[in-house]
Every structure is written in structure tokens, then in C-alpha cells.
Amino acid sequence: MPTMHRSGAAMAWNVFKFCTALRGLGSIMILLVLGVVGVTYYAVVLTNYGPALYDGGVDSFNALLVLVPFHCLLIMLLWSYFSVVLTDPGSVPPTWRPSADEERGEADPLNGQEFNSVQKDLAKPRVRYCRKCNQLKPPRCHHCSVCGRCVLKMDHHCVWVVNCVGALNYKYFLLFLVSFFIFG
Template sequence: MILESLNFLTKYDNSFIPLSELVMLLWCYFAVVFMDPGTVPPNWKPAADEERGEVDPLNGVELSNLQSDPANQRFRYCRKCSQPKPPRCHHCSVCGRCVLKMDHHCVWVVNCVGALNYKYFLLFLVYTFLETTLVTISLLPHFKTYFSDGEIPGTPGTLATTFLTFVLNLAFSLSVLGFLVLHVSLVASNTTTIEAYEKKTTSKWRYDLGRRKNFEQVFGMDKRYWFIPAYSEEDIRRMPVLQGLEYPSTPDFNAQEF
């Protein structure tokens, strides 16, 4: 729809074509599609298992018991994958595997949105909103001619295309805006869509470190990379959270764990 709208706009004014936003939109889209959202490493073990060593590892029953114990929220076990699950990891029934910090399975990108591609998904929403909004604004003067008293220029096919393109872009822009606002609120509280549903029964969220740190856990600390679907090598090295396996908790929760 966006590409058709841009092709149509070239007939009116090339200055209205936001090529930079289109390039970023496509870059972010393909990054979400082809980037693995994050899977549990084959040899990953919870901290308690590492303390016991290879001779006496935790079995599935013990991990299940730990998972059911509220005092041991770090130890989780997936019965479908028959393997331990890192914190904030969930099993995707569509992909048939556990996804690190899973947010949801998105049919639009034919992929899960998880720890390793969540930033790319958010940027895809941002640039999609900007693109559709710019197209809508560009078409607004032509759309207003439908309600004027003068003669409307153009063939019937062109007029129908203008009207339909404006309405579709406006509706799509508003729907993406609502979705974007939802995810901005999730980032601000360091929560995924799944966790937002789960934490309704808790009074305080263990991973809420403040808006600044919550933002950095998704977008990184290097400001130069905030608006592109990539991370700096320094951020990848300094921030284990970007790998989807380790997540710092608030001091109150850290004190309860030990």
C-alpha cells in the first residue's frame, strides 16, 4: 500500500516523496523478518544447575518444582522443549520453540518478536507511522478538492485512486499510532506484551529500573544507533541484556533472591 501511494504521488510532486523514511522502513522491516528473535543456547543452564555441576545436574522435575516456587522465579522449565528457560523467555506455539524475552508472534513479519529484534520491530512501527502520515498529508490537498465547488481535475480512475489511497493511509496511520503508543508504554516500564498480562497480579515489576535504563535495555546506550536497526559493538560487549539471557532486577528483588 505504501509503495503504491508513493508511486501515485510522483505524478503530483516529487518533493513529497519521503525516500529516507521509506529506506529506513524497508531496512527495519527486513531486519525484523530475517533476524532471529533469540533462542535458548543448547548448553544453557540456570545458576543453580551450574553450582551443582555436571555430575549432579537439575532434572526436569526439580526445575518444575523450582518454577512453581515464587521464591525461585529465576528457575523455569519448558515442558514442550524439555529444557530450562532463561528469565523472561516464553514458548511460541507457532514457531514451536522458546523465544528469549518473547513479546508476541507477529503475522505481518512472519516471525516472533523477541530480545534480538524487538528494537527493529519498534523502529519499523515508527517509520511506518511516519511514512503513512507523510503520504496522508501529501494527499490532503487533493482529497479536499472533492468537497470544493470547483471542477475536480483528473480522470475518474485517478480520482478514485486518490480518494482510496488517502483513506487507507489515514486509517493505517492511526492504527499504527495506537500500536506504537502501546509499545512505548511497554518499553517505559520494561515490559513485554506477554509480561504486561502476567504482571497484573503483581504490585511491583521486578525489571522496572526507571525509564532511562528501561529504554537503554532495548535501544542500547549509544545514541548514534538509536534510530537504526543495529547495535554498536561497544553496547553488545557492555550490555549482556541485549543478548536476552541476563536481566538486572530492582534492588528489592535482588535482595529477595539471595
């Protein structure tokens, strides 16, 4: 329900104000992911296949066939996870300005000579501006209310990695997802 301001005007309830509370979940989520990895490691290595290595024979060979790929996948999982957590997703450089072609819309394939009639009907593309950062925004750039900044090619803010998924860490995020689903 909107709250009343002193002047009597109703103020809208700002849901994004509570997004900053997600920052506090950061270390808890990292510990939770590491806990899941640790429990899986305990179940696979220490209780099942680790003791089978010392039995000898076929059981030892089978345990080795499981443990070598398991450890390779574990290394890939942890590397990709910490890469997506620690890599900056990409932000707008403070001196970024759109090129003249972007301002006029010349990069759009519909703006060729054969589409002159369509071009006259279409409004000129306008340069986007972030009201929260007070700066120009490139295409596919969005403001993250949790991080408090504009992120290039932002996909989403992931609470599991305590970071935005953007232009510079998207491949690490996909590697983490693939290796986590194979690992789990």
C-alpha cells in the same frame, strides 16, 4: 466442544494446533506490506510530487522538500522491516543452565539481610522448564506455538513480520512501527 477418545475420556480442543496455519500466511503478509508501501510510493512520487519536479519554480522546490525526506523514510522503513523479518529473535542456547545465584534467588533485591523474615516466608524460586521444548527456560523466555520454540524476551509473534518479536529483533520492530506510522 471436546471430542471423545476411544477410551471414553474427553480430550480438550487444542487451539494452538491451528497456530501453525499462520506460517502459511507469511509470504502473503510480506506481500501485503510491500503492496501498501508500493501504493503509497505510487501516490506520493509518481502521481503527485514527481511531475511537480519538472514544472520548475516554487512547485519544483516544494516537491524536492517532500521527496527527499520521503525517500529517506522509505529506506528506513524497508531496512527496519526486512531486519525484523530476517533477524532471529533469540533462542535459548541448548547448554544454558541457571547460575547458582538465580537458583537460590540471590539476585532478588528482597533477599538482603534486612528482609530475612520475608525471605523465610517466601517459597524459593524454582527453575522454569518448557514442557514442549524439554529444556530449561531463562526469565522472560516463552514458547511460541507458531514458531515451535522458546524465544528469549518474547514479546509476541507478529503475523505482519512473520517472526517473533524478541530480544534480538525488538529494536528493528520498534523502528519499523515508528517509520510505518510516519510514512503512512
